[in-house]
Amino acid sequence: MLIPAPxxxxxxxxxxxxxxxxxxxxxxxxxxxxxxxxxxxxxxPTTSLSNTLFFIVFGLxxxxxxxxxxxxAKAAGSDSEGADDAAADGAGKSQTVGVVLFLVFxxxxxxxxxQNNSVEPSEVQSSFKPDQLQDxxxxxxxxxxxxxxxxxxxxxxxxQFLWRYQYPGVKGDWNTYSYHDLIIPAGITVxxxxxxxxxxxxxxxxxxxGSISAMPGYINRTWIRADKAGVYEGRSTVVSGTNFPSMTxxxxxxxxxxxxxxxxxxxxxxxxxxxxxxxxxxxGIEQAEVDGQGPSELETQAEDADAKENE
Amino acid sequence: MSTAYEKPEKVSEVVVRxxxxxxxxxxxxxxxxxxxxxxxxxxxxxxIVALALAGFCELLTLAQLTFTDxxxxxxxxxxxxxxxxxxxxxxxxxxxxFAGLATYVLPLQIGARASAFPRLSALGSWLAVWGGALLFFxxxxxxxxxxxQVSSPLSTYFYTxxxxxxxxxxxxxxxxxxxxxxxxxxxxxxxxxxxxxxxxQNTPVFAYASAVYAYGVLVTAPVLVAAALMALIERQWxxxxxxxxxxGGNALLWKTLxxxxxxxxxxxxxxxxxxxxxxILAAASGRGLANSAGVKRAIRLFAIxxxxxxxxxxxxxxxAPAWNFIFMLIGVALVIPATVIVAxxxxxxxxxxxxxxxxxxxxxxxxxxxxIGIVLHVAFSMPALSQWLAGSAVGTLNWSxxxxxxxxxxxxxxxxxxxxxxxxxxxxxxxxxxxxxxxxAGFAVIALATFSLGVDGFGRDLAYxxxxxxxxxxxxxxxxxxxxxxxVIGLIINFIQSNANGAKAGNDPWHAxxxxxxxxxxxxxxxxxxxxxxxxxxxxxxxxxxxxxGSGELAGSVAQSPTSGRPSLxxxxx
Numbered sequence: 102m103l104i105p106a107p108x109x110x111x112x113x114x115x116x117x118x119x120x121x122x123x124x125x126x127x128x129x130x131x132x133x134x135x136x137x138x139x140x141x142x143x144x145x146p147t148t149s150l151s152n153t154l155f156f157i158v159f160g161l162x163x164x165x166x167x168x169x170x171x172x173x174a175k176a177a178g179s180d181s182e183g184a185d186d187a188a189a190d191g192a193g194k195s196q197t198v199g200v201v202l203f204l205v206f207x208x209x210x211x212x213x214x215x216q217n218n219s220v221e222p223s224e225v226q227s228s229f230k231p232d233q234l235q236d237x238x239x240x241x242x243x244x245x246x247x248x249x250x251x252x253x254x255x256x257x258x259x260x261q262f263l264w265r266y267q268y269p270g271v272k273g274d275w276n277t278y279s280y281h282d283l284i285i286p287a288g289i290t291v292x293x294x295x296x297x298x299x300x301x302x303x304x305x306x307x308x309x310x311g312s313i314s315a316m317p318g319y320i321n322r323t324w325i326r327a328d329k330a331g332v333y334e335g336r337s338t339v340v341s342g343t344n345f346p347s348m349t350x351x352x353x354x355x356x357x358x359x360x361x362x363x364x365x366x367x368x369x370x371x372x373x374x375x376x377x378x379x380x381x382x383x384x385g386i387e388q389a390e391v392d393g394q395g396p397s398e399l400e401t402q403a404e405d406a407d408a409k410e411n412e
Numbered sequence: 413m414s415t416a417y418e419k420p421e422k423v424s425e426v427v428v429r430x431x432x433x434x435x436x437x438x439x440x441x442x443x444x445x446x447x448x449x450x451x452x453x454x455x456x457x458x459x460i461v462a463l464a465l466a467g468f469c470e471l472l473t474l475a476q477l478t479f480t481d482x483x484x485x486x487x488x489x490x491x492x493x494x495x496x497x498x499x500x501x502x503x504x505x506x507x508x509x510f511a512g513l514a515t516y517v518l519p520l521q522i523g524a525r526a527s528a529f530p531r532l533s534a535l536g537s538w539l540a541v542w543g544g545a546l547l548f549f550x551x552x553x554x555x556x557x558x559x560x561q562v563s564s565p566l567s568t569y570f571y572t573x574x575x576x577x578x579x580x581x582x583x584x585x586x587x588x589x590x591x592x593x594x595x596x597x598x599x600x601x602x603x604x605x606x607x608x609x610x611x612x613q614n615t616p617v618f619a620y621a622s623a624v625y626a627y628g629v630l631v632t633a634p635v636l637v638a639a640a641l642m643a644l645i646e647r648q649w650x651x652x653x654x655x656x657x658x659x660g661g662n663a664l665l666w667k668t669l670x671x672x673x674x675x676x677x678x679x680x681x682x683x684x685x686x687x688x689x690x691x692i693l694a695a696a697s698g699r700g701l702a703n704s705a706g707v708k709r710a711i712r713l714f715a716i717x718x719x720x721x722x723x724x725x726x727x728x729x730x731x732a733p734a735w736n737f738i739f740m741l742i743g744v745a746l747v748i749p750a751t752v753i754v755a756x757x758x759x760x761x762x763x764x765x766x767x768x769x770x771x772x773x774x775x776x777x778x779x780x781x782x783x784i785g786i787v788l789h790v791a792f793s794m795p796a797l798s799q800w801l802a803g804s805a806v807g808t809l810n811w812s813x814x815x816x817x818x819x820x821x822x823x824x825x826x827x828x829x830x831x832x833x834x835x836x837x838x839x840x841x842x843x844x845x846x847x848x849x850x851x852x853a854g855f856a857v858i859a860l861a862t863f864s865l866g867v868d869g870f871g872r873d874l875a876y877x878x879x880x881x882x883x884x885x886x887x888x889x890x891x892x893x894x895x896x897x898x899x900v901i902g903l904i905i906n907f908i909q910s911n912a913n914g915a916k917a918g919n920d921p922w923h924a925x926x927x928x929x930x931x932x933x934x935x936x937x938x939x940x941x942x943x944x945x946x947x948x949x950x951x952x953x954x955x956x957x958x959x960x961x962g963s964g965e966l967a968g969s970v971a972q973s974p975t976s977g978r979p980s981l982x983x984x985x986x
Contacts, residue, residue, distance in 0.1 A: 138860075140800075140867040151800040155867075158797060162787030169754060169783045173776050176762035195755030196706065199748035206744040210794045214737050300566040301663055303728065303803060307869045311799020312728050316664060317565060318657030319730035336871050338803025341566060343487040346874045 140307070145326050147310035154213050158206070252324070254292035255283065259302030259315035261341055262348040268364060277368045283352045286360035287330040295321040300342070306335030306352050314339070327354035445534065447937055448519050448527035448597075453834065454537040455512025455594070456827070460904060462504035462544055463820075467897060469497035474890045480880040490875040492576075496547060499580070502677055503587045504544045506819030507629075510684030511594050512537075513826055514622035516834060518598055520928035520935060521619040523607025523943045528600035529593075536593030543586030550579040562643075564655035564666035569647040578647060581640040588633040588640075588673065595633070598626035607927075609946030616926045616949055617694075617701050620708045621687025624715045628680045632673040632719060639669035664729070671725045678814035679718025682782070683711055685822025686753055689775040689782075692829045693757050695924035696772030697764025700950040703756045710749035710756075717746045724792055728799040736795040743793025750786045754779060769922070770844045771829035777852055778822040784859075785813040806866030808873075809859060820896075821852060824903060831907065832921045836933040837914030840906055847902035854896025861888040925950025 140155060256267040266284075268277040285291045295304055297315040305312035309325045327333065337348040355363060442450055473493050476485040485493070515537075519527045527533060567577050602623035606615075643666070646654045653659025655666040694701040701707060723739030757779050766772070788810045792798045801807060825848070831839050865885050870877070920929040929952055931940050944955050 138864055138867065140869075147796070148800070151796045154794055154797045155791075155800075158791045158794065159787065162784070162790070165787060166780065166783050169758075170780055172758045173761065173779065176758050177766045177768065177776070179762055195703070195752045195759075196748070198755065199751030202747045202751060203745050206747060206790055206794075207741055210740045210744055211737070213794060213796050214733075214740060300571055301563045301667075305803045305871075307800070307804070311796065312803040313799075314729040316730055318661075318663055321728075321730040334869075338871055339563060340491070340873050341563075342571070343491060343875070346487065346871075346876050 145309045145328055147325065148308060150213060150216055151311065154209070157209055161205075248290055248324070248326075250290060252290035252292055253286065254294065255285070257283070257293050257295040257304060257315070259295070259297040259299075259304065259337065259341075261299050262337075262344040264304065264337075264348070264350045268367075277364060277371060279367070281350055283350060284360065284363055285325075285327060285352060285354050286357040287327050287354040289357060290324050290326045292322065292324050295323065301339050302341050302348070303338040304335065304350065305338045306333050306350065308333045309335070309352060312338045325352075327352065330354045330356055330359075443534075443538065446526075446530040448530050448533065448601075449516050449834075449935065451527075451530060451533045451537050451594075452512045452514075452516030454534070454541070455508040455515060456834075457512075458537070458541050458544060459505045459509035459512060459823075460907075462500045462508070463900065464904070465548060466497045466500035466505060467900065469493040469500070471893065471897070473497065474886075474893055476875070477877075477886045478883070478890050480883050481878055482876050485875070487875040491873075494873065494875075495580070496550075499547060499583075500544070501819070502674070502681075502815050503584070504540070504547070506681040506815050506823065507591055507677060508537075508540055509819060509823045509827075510622075510625060510681055510688075511591060511598075511629075513688065513823075513830065514598055514618075514625060514684065515594060517830060517928055518619050518622045519601055519605065520833075520931060520939055521616045521926050522602065522605065522610045523927050523940065523946065524601060524605035525938045525940060526605070527597050528605055529597040533594045533597035536590040536597070539586045539590030539593070543583040543590065546579055546586065547583040550576050550583075562666075562670060564643070564663050565657065565661070567643060567647075567666075568656045569650055570656060570658070578644060581644050581647075584640045585637050588636040591629050592633045592637070595626040595629035598622055599630060602626070607943050607946060609951075610927075613705065614946055614949050614951075615708075617690040617704055617707060617711075618687035618926075621683050621690070621711050624711050625680050625683050625687075628676065628683065628715045628719060632676045632680075635669055636673040639666065642669075667725055667729075671722050672719075675722040675725060676719040678811065678818070679715065679721075682718070682785070682814050682818040682822070683715055685778060685818040685826070686711060686714070686782070688826035688829065689757065689778050689822060690753075690760075691924070691926065692771045692775040692825060693760050693779075694764075694950075695829075695922045695926075696769055696775075697760050697766050698923065699760065699764040700925060700948070700953065701756060702759035702763060703752070704949055706752050707756045710752040714746065714749040714753070717742055717749070721746065721789070721793065724798055724802075727795045727802070740793050740795060744790055746789055746793075747786065750782070754783060770839075770841055770848060771825045771922075773845070774821060774825040774828070774848045774852070777848075778818070778825055781813065781817040781821055781855075785817055788813055801866060803871060804866035805862045805870045805872050809862045809866065812862075813859070817855065820900070821848075821855065824848060824851065824900075827907075829922070830928075831910070832917035833928060833931075833933050833935070835911045835914075836917060837910050838917040838921060839910040839914060843902060843906050847899045847906060850899030850902065851896050852899075854892040854894070854899060857892030857895065858889050861885040861892065920952070925953040927951055930955075 139159075140152060254269060256269070258265040258267070263280050264283070266279050266282075268279075268284075293304075293313065295313050295315045296319060297317040299317060301317065302315040303312040304315055306325070309327055313323050314321055331354055333352040333354070335350045335352060337345065337350075339345075341348065436444075442454075445451070470493075472485060473490055476482045476490055515527065515533055519525070562577075562580065565571060567581075602615075602619065642654050646652050646656065646659075646661070650656070650659060653661035655661045655663060657663055690701050690704075690707060721739060721743040723735060724743060726735055726739070757776075761776070788806075792802065792807075792810050802810075828839060828844055828848075831837075862885075865882060866872075868882070870882050870885075917933050919931065919933055921933075922929070926949075927940075927943070927946070928935075930944060944951050948954055
């Protein structure tokens with residue numbers, strides 16, 4: 102096999118440059134356990150699946166790309182091997198290879214699909230009961246079948262440019278809610294009912310799974326589970342306006358006991374704050390009456406209009 | 413010469429009599445022309461200008477991203493520039509480039525003297541130019557800032573009252589409408605105007621790919637026109653709640669209608685690049701394309717699967733999981749036609765006498781990029797991976813590979829290949845090689861850096877970021893872009909200079925096999941006076957074999973010039 106000198110030189114220079122760039126990038130430190138060219142390993146059952154898929158698909162892909170480059174280099178260098186078999190030859194073989202590759206990827210993808218839809222139930226014993234809050238007018242669609250076992254749920258609303266979380270199951274006068282930070286119990290499946298109150302958003306915490314679409318008019322029901330307690334950063338991934346880059350979120354996974362304490366504490370906080378606000382408003386009205394300011398200008402105008410009508 | 417109209421006996425004898433009106437300027441003549449070659453050049457010219465303008469816009473956005481918490485551009489300006497550059501890369505550069513090449517080359521390759529509806533095609537080309545002008549004029553008013561997604565209901569009047577959205581929608585209607593008109597012309601030309609002997613089996617691969625591209629555009633682009641019209645109506649008369657759920661509409665509907673064209677478009681661009689690469693490699697190997705029947709079937713399947721895999725946009729969305737499974741299978745099935753195509757290319761190069769010329773070397777580079785694109789496509793067809801990566805920079809890479817990889821690398825190779833035919837001059841090979849090398853190297857750097865950012869969690873379409881861990885790779889992207897920029901500028905300068913005073917190229921500088929190389933360079937208005945007998949996919953190879961067999965005559969091409977009034981085209985059949 103005789104490769105003409107200029108082609109060989111060019112090919113080897115190209116390979117050298119490409120290889121060193123690749124090696125350089127691979128050696129760069131990434132975040133946590135990620136290399137520069139592969140993602141962090143998982144913090145949740147969903148991401149461990151995605152992680153495995155990543156290595157399989159891109160690993161096979163890398164082999165395919167290297168094979169194609171090598172085959173072309175060999176083909177370009179080799180002498181003519183007879184052009185008679187123009188139509189017949191390659192036909193059957195390459196189609197078979199293609200179908201085999203399709204089956205391989207289809208099996209991998211299918212397995213991943215069913216795996217994602219039937220995760221092991223969480224091992225944590227807990228008395229949480231799923232209690233979904235929903236707006237009955239919205240269409241509900243199931244994105245992932247949740248695993249059996251203990252679970253709780255959170256109602257996620259995307260807004261321009263914040264994430265609002267509502268927590269169920271707490272007795273009180275007010276909804277328990279939080280903005281930006283989602284507090285969940287670690288090790289327990291958390292069902293998310295995701296929607297949006299204005300434009301399209303998508304909720305994405307890389308260490309806990311894929312991005313979850315927040316469509317106005319729909320409730321997207323899916324689930325996440327954080328295996329360990331910790332803080333996980335996330336963001337929105339659909340451009341929702343000019344402030345979109347700062348539409349981040351954070352998931353704080355606490356141990357189930359800490360979570361229960363936080364939840365009841367939050368309800369107390371909110372109740373106290375709303376009571377204080379009510380008192381302030383009431384006090385303001387009383388003060389206005391004492392100061393002799395009387396009813397507001399609008400009320401006076403309304404009375405005047407009524408009086409004119411009745412004349 | 414009789415001036416009365418003589419009804420031709422065969423369709424392939426239609427002649428375009430182009431009156432040269434010396435009272436009008438050259439440019440007016442070009443606009444009024446009914447010559448498919450002029451229309452093709454309009455599209456190609458549009459794509460080159462669009463590339464330059466989009467590149468400039470992207471340069472500014474990349475400059476903003478080289479700084480952590482950058483303040484080079486405000487988010488409004490950043491998104492405006494990002495919208496313009498993404499829209500332009502896909503709608504005004506990649507699609508028109510292959511539309512133009514198809515319009516120019518398809519009739520020549522099938523031995524037609526004209527295209528079926530040249531003035532419709534011309535209208536399409538100028539509609540696309542008009543749409544492009546509107547898009548680039550919109551900063552004067554206020555540019556739409558929602559990126560190429562134009563996601564609803566962000567684009568409704570309630571959330572974005574600025575007239576920039578209306579301009580974007582009108583530009584989209586004009587461009588998609590223009591491409592549709594051109595596609596009608598291409599499809600009908602392919603079906604009806606073939607010379608005798610150009611059967612389905614003997615159709616050259618690029619002609620076939622152009623027809624598949626045209627059918628793809630016919631199936632997808634009108635839907636964008638309809639959707640944009642609906643969005644415009646909703647913006648003007650908000651009482652019609654079409655996409656805004658507050659008024660009773662459905663936000664998912666816009667995504668469906670828009671992505672049906674916008675997600676499929678990169679695959680249509682890739683089909684054009686596949687066709688061109690097949691021709692280039694076959695010519696450089698001195699033989700016809702190996703397994704060409706299989707490749708044509710594969711191109712058809714590629715188009716169908718590429719369009720149907722638009723369902724990937726629903727991954728992670730509020731749809732039943734069963735759809736995820738179906739669209740995964742459809743997406744992964746693309747591996748089958750891709751394997752057939754790449755194997756055919758390798759076989760062609762292996763079994764022929766490969767001569768490394770600039771177009772053929774970079775056709776091989778495109779083949780590698782195509783493989784990478786298929787790998788990414790398969791990855792994004794799996795819901796678990798797609799949901800995980802689509803919101804990151806890897807999603808941008810997935811889009812870029814088939815839009816810019818096919819459009820830039822594949823498209824530039826194709827332009828270099830047909831440059832001698834279009835202009836009649838040879839380009840400067842060493843400079844072209846350098847230009848392509850720089851473009852490819854820059855693209856590779858950008859791709860690697862983007863992939864690395866994406867797997868690290870860097871989001872897509874971000875106007876700024878606050879973590880300095882991402883800064884190094886963003887600088888690398890800018891460096892890669894500048895390298896590519898020099899490459900592309902070098903290529904464009906090469907085209908302009910060679911067109912002006914390059915060496916004259918003959919009919920057939922590449923010693924290729926298809927009919928367009930039989931016509932003079934550049935071809936006259938009626939393309940051919942004589943057409944050789946067509947018995948296979950590579951009629952010129954057959955002609956050369958017959959000459960080499962010693963008969964000394966161009967057997968099968970006894971032809972009369974149509975202007976002498978004799979309608980019969982050939983007198984001997986083989």
